[in-house]
Structure formats: structure tokens, C-alpha cells
Amino acid sequence: MDQSCEKVLVRGNEAIAMGAIDAGCRLFFGYPITPQNEIPEYLSKHLPPLGGEFIQAESEIASINLLLGASATGSRAMTSSSSPGISLMQEGISYMAGSELPAVIINISRSGPGLGGISASQGDYFQATRGGGHGDYRVLVLAPSTVQEMYELTYLAFDLAEKYRNPVMILGDALLGQMKEPLIRKKPPPMDLPPKDWALTGAKGRKPNRIKSLYLQEGELTEHNWKLYKKYERMKQEEIRFEVIETEDAHLIIVAFGSMARVARSVVEMARREGVKVGLFRPITLFPYPEKPLREISRRVKHFLTVELNTGQMLEDVRLSVERDAEVYFYGKPPGALPTPEEILEQLKKYYGRSGSA
Amino acid sequence: MEIVFKRPECLIDVPFHFCPGCHHGIVHRLVGEAIDYFKIRERTIGVASVGCSVFMYDYFNIDVLEAPHGRASAVASGVKRARKDLIVFTIQGDGDLGAIGIAEGIHTANRGENITLIFANNGIYGMTGGQMAPTTLLGQKTTTSPYGRNFTYDGYPIRMAEMIATLEGSAFVARVAVNNPSNLMKAKQAIRKAFQMQIEGIGFSMVEVLMSCPTNWGLSSLEANRRVEEEMIPYFPLGIFKERKMADYL
Numbered sequence: 001m002d003q004s005c006e007k008v009l010v011r012g013n014e015a016i017a018m019g020a021i022d023a024g025c026r027l028f029f030g031y032p033i034t035p036q037n038e039i040p041e042y043l044s045k046h047l048p049p050l051g052g053e054f055i056q057a058e059s060e061i062a063s064i065n066l067l068l069g070a071s072a073t074g075s076r077a078m079t080s081s082s083s084p085g086i087s088l089m090q091e092g093i094s095y096m097a098g099s100e101l102p103a104v105i106i107n108i109s110r111s112g113p114g115l116g117g118i119s120a121s122q123g124d125y126f127q128a129t130r131g132g133g134h135g136d137y138r139v140l141v142l143a144p145s146t147v148q149e150m151y152e153l154t155y156l157a158f159d160l161a162e163k164y165r166n167p168v169m170i171l172g173d174a175l176l177g178q179m180k181e182p183l184i185r186k187k188p189p190p191m192d193l194p195p196k197d198w199a200l201t202g203a204k205g206r207k208p209n210r211i212k213s214l215y216l217q218e219g220e221l222t223e224h225n226w227k228l229y230k231k232y233e234r235m236k237q238e239e240i241r242f243e244v245i246e247t248e249d250a251h252l253i254i255v256a257f258g259s260m261a262r263v264a265r266s267v268v269e270m271a272r273r274e275g276v277k278v279g280l281f282r283p284i285t286l287f288p289y290p291e292k293p294l295r296e297i298s299r300r301v302k303h304f305l306t307v308e309l310n311t312g313q314m315l316e317d318v319r320l321s322v323e324r325d326a327e328v329y330f331y332g333k334p335p336g337a338l339p340t341p342e343e344i345l346e347q348l349k350k351y352y353g354r355s356g357s358a
Numbered sequence: 359m360e361i362v363f364k365r366p367e368c369l370i371d372v373p374f375h376f377c378p379g380c381h382h383g384i385v386h387r388l389v390g391e392a393i394d395y396f397k398i399r400e401r402t403i404g405v406a407s408v409g410c411s412v413f414m415y416d417y418f419n420i421d422v423l424e425a426p427h428g429r430a431s432a433v434a435s436g437v438k439r440a441r442k443d444l445i446v447f448t449i450q451g452d453g454d455l456g457a458i459g460i461a462e463g464i465h466t467a468n469r470g471e472n473i474t475l476i477f478a479n480n481g482i483y484g485m486t487g488g489q490m491a492p493t494t495l496l497g498q499k500t501t502t503s504p505y506g507r508n509f510t511y512d513g514y515p516i517r518m519a520e521m522i523a524t525l526e527g528s529a530f531v532a533r534v535a536v537n538n539p540s541n542l543m544k545a546k547q548a549i550r551k552a553f554q555m556q557i558e559g560i561g562f563s564m565v566e567v568l569m570s571c572p573t574n575w576g577l578s579s580l581e582a583n584r585r586v587e588e589e590m591i592p593y594f595p596l597g598i599f600k601e602r603k604m605a606d607y608l
């Protein structure tokens with residue numbers, strides 16, 4: 001059987017590890033934390049036979065800095081963690097954004113604040129999409145919603161990280177990491193990527209390369225920040241990814257990402273069976289946020305229900321995206337049990353009535 | 359005429375920004391000489407820490423990477439694991455290695471990462487203006503120990519070389535000083551040895567260098583050199599604390 005196209009039943013976390021290996025990632029650094037342990041466990045087994053390196057670091061701070069060092073050589077490298085660990089990594093992520101280093105960071109997030117719990121949550125949305133650490137920077141954030149996507153988006157993350165020389169984060173959660181689904185392990189088509197002439201490989205036959213984020217000369221840092229800004233603007237032009245379901249004739253559209261979008265999908269099916277015309281808008285890139293397509297839809301549809309596993313974070317991006325005369329409602333659940341489709345449908349019907357179509 | 363003393367090839371011909379009498383410049387030179395000696399300039403990566411040695415990239419004619427404060431040994435390990443053919447070293451201050459980055463330093467040594475760490479111990483936070491460091495001596499006045507370091511509040515100065523030497527993972531650990539020609543020659547040998555350990559794949563090497571910071575000690579260059587001799591060396595004895603002959607896995 002063609003190895004590049006096998007079909008397997010795996011957990012989301014394993015799909016991420018497979019995506020990384022298929023993308024050519026041979027270096028992994030991490031520190032144990034639930035609910036992402038299957039990623040380091042899988043890679044500790046599968047990287048060494050491929051000539052790769054696995055380090056169980058002493059902390060997430062060490063992990064992110066090992067990643068910084070490995071990335072600086074132009075090698076494909078990754079770390080994964082869950083919310084508290086991702087908080088510890090923020091300084092390193094800021095340095096990598098400032099030093100323009102590609103890197104892939106997986107956050108199989110859990111609930112907070114503090115030690116919180118290990119249940120699924122989308123409480124890290126702000127941290128992921130607003131930079132997360134100090135300084136005016138962004139990381140590109142991809143939000144898978146199926147096991148297949150966890151594989152494909154991880155693969156894509158390595159390409160995007162190199163395309164932009166910027167960290168890319170996969171934002172999943174406990175539910176996505178732990179659930180099993182069939183995966184078709186087929187590599188996406190290759191991307192044309194710029195040469196890594198910036199990498200530290202030894203100054204042989206060329207001038208020394210310097211990778212740093214310190215800029216002290218007059219005007220240098222201003223210029224550097226504008227350069228980074230342009231990169232984020234380019235991401236907005238070229239990297240927007242989203243999915244729409246039954247939006248064409250919808251009177252109300254649910255906006256949800258990741259595991260919440262899975263529940264929302266069932267809500268749309270149930271509603272449609274009852275003749276309630278709702279659709280789903282699912283952002284796949286959380287930064288850059290699919291503002292334009294959402295605004296486009298809001299010219300026609302005036303009622304949006306944002307559903308999140310938190311008390312309202314992506315809600316802000318939805319409000320910023322839609323036309324001013326559109327109504328944005330919110331149904332959120334802080335960490336604990338996932339809302340059922342029935343529960344959301346009931347909420348939705350309240351607002352659906354207001355859309356004048358009930 | 360034969361040239362008997364010149365700038366190491368791997369140092370760029372620019373003036374250092376270091377204060378007059380600061381030992382950082384001497385340590386740069388010794389590292390540069392070791393790199394030249396082994397002819398490894400084209401495959402050496404320097405990892406700069408945050409401290410007065412952060413501008414390493416302005417002085418070394420080699421590829422240089424900047425690490426966050428305290429994380430240079432983790433960053434260097436990442437470089438080395440990705441490219442085992444490269445020679446990787448860090449220069450880390452006492453705040454960097456002895457305080458904020460002590461976990462990374464210990465675990466890098468303990469994993470036996472095949473890198474070289476130059477520990478620039480001047481007993482003070484030079485770059486931030488002279489605050490107390492983990493290696494500040496008892497009684498020493500700094501901007502944050504204005505009454506002198508007192509062990510009941512501040513604990514004792516940490517002896518990093520001795521601590522790192524106890525770890526099975528370390529292969530070569532020495533403490534040297536550069537305050538007079540005789541010490542300087544031993545420092546040169548130790549730094550060369552540290553790079554040799556890495557080149558031969560024997561494992562983690564660290565050279566702690568007792569250094570002056572005339573500016574923040576409030577002393578002249580000569581007085582500072584004398585203080586290294588009279589106050590630092592008695593508490594931080596010089597010598598080789600560990601020397602493996604071959605890699606553990608051989």
C-alpha cells in the first residue's frame with residue numbers, strides 16, 4: 001500500500017504527530033501535560049528511527065528555547081503543550097516573532113484560569129490571536145475541527161511558518177486531541193517556499209548571519225515593527241481559511257471554530273430538518289481572521305450567533321467583521337460540559353424569531 | 359617581520375563597547391583565539407545571552423543567535439541537536455546562568471549536551487546597572503543590596519562550577535580568572551580545552567571566568583583586578599573541577 005495514502009483510525013493528537021513527521025519535522029521538544037501527551041509519546045517513538053531528535057525538556061520555557069535554537073538552523077522543529085505550558089512559552093514565542101523564526105507550536109488547550117482543569121475549552125483564543133507575549137506581533141493561528149484537519153493543518157503549518165518566517169500555532173483542545181476518527185494520511189501538495197538564506201549554518205563562503213530581536217539604533221526598531229506589520233497584512237491577504245455550510249439561504253448564521261464547530265454542524269442539520277434556515281461559518285485561520293468573507297455574508301444575512309467554549313472571545317472578532325446593521329448574539333459555555341446541539345438550537349430559535357423569518 | 363600577536367581572525371576589527379577595564383573583552387578574545395586555533399570559524403555558532411555580552415554579534419565574525427535572558431544554554435542545545443556538525447558556544451552572565459536560567463543551565467549540563475558554555479561571573483548585574491547577582495559576595499554592596507549582601511535575607515553566593523561538576527552529564531568544568539597574565543594563560547588553556555571537548559564529542563564543557571565590572575563595582579581597572587584576586591578567588595577557587603577523557607557512550 002502507498003504509505004503516503006494509508007487510512008488509519010487515530011486520535012487527533014496522533015494525527016498532529018503524523019502531520020509533523022510527514023512535513024519533514026525531525027526535532028521535537030516538549031514537557032508533559034494533559035491532554036496533549038500522545039504527541040510527545042508518539043514522536044519519542046517515531047523520531048529516533050528517522051534520525052530525528054526528541055527531548056523531554058525540563059520545562060516549557062526550555063522547550064520553546066530549544067525550538068528557537070533548532071529553528072535558527074533552518075530545520076523543521078516543533079513543540080506542543082497545553083494552556084499553562086503555552087503561557088510559559090510566551091516570551092520565547094515573542095522572541096521568535098521578533099527574530100523572524102519559523103516554528104510550529106501546538107496548543108491542545110485545556111480550561112483555565114490557573115490550573116483550571118483538563119476539559120475542553122476555548123479560553124485561549126485571545127492569547128493565541130493577539131500575540132500572546134509582549135510586543136506588537138502576531139502568530140498565525142490554525143484551528144482544526146476534525147482529526148483529518150489536525151493532520152493537514154499541522155503539515156500546512158510548517159510551510160506557512162517558513163513562508164512568513166513566523167511562528168504558527170495550532171489551536172486545538174482536549175476534545176479534538178483525544179477523539180478518534182479515520183485519517184487519510186496523504187501529504188498535501190508542496191508549496192513554493194523562499195530559500196533559507198537567513199539560517200545559521202556556519203559562516204562559510206558568506207557573511208555571518210545574525211538572528212536577533214534587539215534593535216537599538218535610532219529608527220531601527222520602528223522600521224522592524226513596520227516590516228512585521230506588513231507581514232501580518234500579507235497573511236490577511238493570502239492566508240484566510242474558513243468553511244461555510246448552508247449559508248446561501250440562511251436567515252441566521254452560527255459562527256464557531258474547532259470543537260464547537262462540530263456541535264454547531266449538528267445544530268444546522270437539526271434546524272434544517274425542522275425547516276429553520278440556519279448556516280454555519282467556521283473560521284479555520286483565527287489569525288488572520290476571515291473578516292472579509294464574514295462581512296460579505298453580513299451584507300445579506302443580519303443575524304449571527306457566536307458559539308464558544310468560553311464567555312465571549314471570538315465574539316469580538318465577529319462583531320468587528322460584520323456590517324454595522326448586523327446583530328451578533330452570543331451563546332457561550334465556560335469550561336465544563338460541552339453544550340448539546342439541542343441546547344444551542346433552543347437558544348438559536350429565540351434569535352431566529354427576531355430575524356423575522358419564524 | 360614575524361607577527362607574534364594579532365587580533366583573532368574571527369573577531370571583527372571594531373572597538374568593543376565594554377567599559378574600560380571590563381573583562382568581557384578579554385573573554386571575547388580568548389574565545390576568538392580558541393576558534394581560530396581549531397580553525398572552526400566557518401562552522402561555529404555563537405549564542406548571545408542577555409547581559410553585557412549581548413552584542414556578541416557585533417564582534418564575532420561568525421553566525422550568531424540571540425537567546426532570551428537565561429535561556430542561552432537551551433537555545434544552544436536546540437542548535438546543536440539540529441546540526442551536530444556545528445560547534446556551538448554561549449557566553450552567559452551570572453544573572454543569566456545563576457539566577458533566571460539556572461534550570462536550563464543545569465539540565466543542559468545534565469543531558470550532556472555537546473556544547474561549550476562560557477560563564478561570565480562578575481558577581482553583579484552589569485547590563486541593568488549593578489544590582490545584586492546570585493554570585494554577589496557576602497557583604498558586597500550593590501544597588502539592590504545597599505547594606506551589603508546579607509545571607510539571612512539574600513542567601514549565599516552560588517558556586518556554579520562546583521555544582522555543574524557534580525552532574526554526571528558534564529564532561530569538563532573549570533574556573534579561571536583573567537586578572538593577571540598568569541591566570542590569563544590558564545584561562546586561555548581552559549577555554550581551548552572546553553572547545554576541544556566539544557570537537558571530540560566528549561560532551562558538555564563549561565568554563566567559569568571570574569570577571570571584573572569596574573563600572574558597577576565603583577573601582578578603577580587596577581583596583582578591580584585586585585579585587586578579583588583578593589575577594590573573589592578566595593570564595594570561588596580556581597581550578598579544573600571535572601575532566602572526562604572520553605564520551606560516556608564510548
Ligand SMILES: Cc1ncc(C[n+]2csc(CCOP(=O)(O)OP(=O)(O)O)c2C)c(N)n1
Binds near residue numbers: 454483
Ligand atoms: C526576562 C527578563 N528579565 C530581566 C531582564 C533584564 N536584564 C537584562 S540583563 C540582566 C542581568 C545581566 O546580568 P548578568 O547576566 O550577570 O550579565 P552581565 O551584564 O553582568 O554580564 C537583566 C536582569 C531581561 N532582559 N529579561
Ligand code: SF4
Binds near residue numbers: 375377380574
Ligand atoms: S557594566 Fe560592567 S560588565 Fe558591563 S561592560 Fe561595563 S564593566 Fe563590563
Ligand SMILES: [Mg+2]
Binds near residue numbers: 409451453478482
Ligand atoms: Mg554579571
